[in-house]
Amino acid sequence: MQIHLSLDGAGGLGQRLYEGLRRALLDGQVSVGERLPPSRVLAAELGVSRRLVVEAYERLVAEGFLGATPGRGTFVERVPPPLPREADRAGPGPGAHWRPPLAWGGRLAPGRHNFPGGVTDRALLPWAAWRRAMMAALREASRDIGFYGDPRGEASLRLAIARYLGYSRGLACDSDAVLITQGAQQGLDLLARVRVAPGDTVAVEEPGYPPARAVFEARGARVVPVPVDEQGLCVDALPPEASVVYVTPSHQFPLGMPLSLERRLALLAFARRHDALVVEDDYDGEFRFEGRPLDALKSLDREGRVAYLGSFSKVLHADLRLGYLVMPPGLAPALPGARAFSDGYPPLVTQRALARLMIDGDFARHLRRMQRLYTIRRRRLGEALAARPDLWTPLPQVAGIHVALRLAAPVPDLPARLAAAEIRANPLAPFHMGEAAHDGLLLGFGVIDGDAIDRGVAALAEAVAG
Ligand SMILES: Cc1ncc(COP(=O)(O)O)c(C=O)c1O
Structure with missing residues (x-):
């Protein structure tokens, strides 16, 4: 019989020979009952002394892999069963069974x-202003003597966002309640970590935003689709056991209607009755076309039951990977901790550059132009x-x-x-x-x-x- 032996690795030649043989057995190159080459033959083939081959065989006999019958030679006595192909691919260990509930497509190639x-045009970004803001942020960073950042993000950007939400979305909030995220998606993930336990019921809009569903499913939640009609989410159809309700009130994703005022009030009343958290995803509410729109749902929240998610992906570009979360007071102690254990804190220079863009008025100018x-x-x-x-x-x-x-x-x-x-x-x-x-x-x-x-x-x- 032929076996392929590698004598690579550390250690003396005897040790490498023993390990090579053992690997060949574990890899399934030989099966139970097969006879190994006589020690003299293998030694000649490998160009090693016969004594080393005899010693390697003896060790494998002692371990139970091989058996020796005087006068007949050395046989394979026992080998572990081969790994199933699926396990081969997934790799061993805890978590190998986990599959993201969604297939991600990678970069989308343009068509004709x-x-x-929800994709914006890179060519229309305020590049000159962004370059100035980045240069200023780099200069500032080079003089900064601080160490690690705040898991909620840079104070200057949190303040700029809190002000912006006040005039743009009718949402009065303190900058201490703002947590900068890497896009709305990270905000969803953090909320799911601190507020959703396996088996909890999470209500989502039907149809709705698959990445939000996926985050809650990955936490082990029971995700329940709730229909939408021309007024948005049908609050009457919410399952009473829902502990979290995910909604897109400004512009229902994907159908587009706003959540009516009546439904907004009904949703807040539901949250009060059932002690539920409402997650408001205001991903592109800034661009409005007819009349005065409704302010953010969060602006009606007097009891801290709404977590508000915003994103710079539509107002600037998704490549920035910047968004924010207005934390309800009940979750404000837990969320920064969850963030610290995830990616620490957001990148310093991009945050400072964006803060400058907002403070200098370039961001507002860009929004007016895009509008x-x-x-x-x-x-x-x-x-x-x-x-x-x-x-x-x-x-x-x-x-x-x-x-x-x-x-x-x-x-x-x-x-x-x-x-x-x-x-x-x-x-x-x-x-x-x-x-x-x-x-x-x-x-x-x-x-x-x-x-x-x-x-x-x-x-x-x-x-x-x-
Ligand atoms: C409903 C909804 N929420 C949030 C986002 C933005 O996500 P992110 O800020 O992670 O880019 C999108 C983008 O398409 C969206 O459609």
Whole structure:
């Protein structure tokens, strides 16, 4: 029989020979009952002394792997069963069974017609102001004699955000209650860690935001989908045992309607009755298009039952990985600790640069400019879509940078048709936990402009009509 032996490794030649043989047995190169080469033959093959081979065989006999019968040779007596292929891939150890509940796609490649949901255009960022702010933050950091940062984030940025929330979202909050996160996603994760235990019930909107569901599922929560109608979340349908309710009140994700005032009050009353936490995800409430919008739900919260999540992903860019959490007083002691044990604290220089951008007014200028631009794009997209009432109905949208459409008739293989036409748009079906009654589409207008909108809608019409 042939065995492949590696004599690599540390230690003397005898030790390496013994380890090589043992590895060959454990790797399953030989099976029970097979005879090993006579010591003289193996020694000649490997160019080592016969004594070393005899000693290695004797050790393996003593360990029970091999058996020796005088006059007949040395046999394989016992080897562990081979590892299943699945275990091979997952690797051993605790946690190897864990799989993220979502498949992440990595960087999204642009297509010919780009309506990706919630993505903004890097080219439109205030680069000159950002460069100035970064240079100033670097100069400041070079003179800083501090050691580690505050797990809640830099005081200057927390203060700038607290002020911004006051005038932009009607939310009076103290900067001590603000915790800077790496995007809304980290805020969700921290809230789930401190507030959700395995088996707890968490209510989410149906359809809703899959990464939020995934965070709660990963904590072992029972995630219950609750329908939305034209007023937003159907509060009457909340399961009474829900200890956490996740909502997107400004711009329901993905359908787009705001949560009505009546429902907001009903939701706060539910939270009081059931001692539940409401997680308000205000991911793109800054951009508003019709009349005066409702302020943040959190601005109505007199009892500290709402945790408010904000993000710079839509107002600037997701690549910044910056967001914030306004902590309800009950969770304010636990959250910074959870953050400290996760990634310590947010990066110093980016935070200071963003604080400067906000304090110097460049951020507000950028928001005003984007508001004007998005108003024009939204109108153009609305007009292009309105030309094909036979194919779809756009849902009312008063805030945010995407619109949702209901398709007039089911479209078989919708994702494949979009891919074939190189259209980047999200079908609505994957945002449902259950079966979607009607399919539809989410069209973002963060990276598409002018004539490209008309061309994209024409391509979409062709793909949908088949
Ligand atoms: C509902 C919702 N929440 C939050 C976010 C932003 O997440 P992050 O701040 O982690 O980029 C998005 C982005 O698409 C979103 O759609």
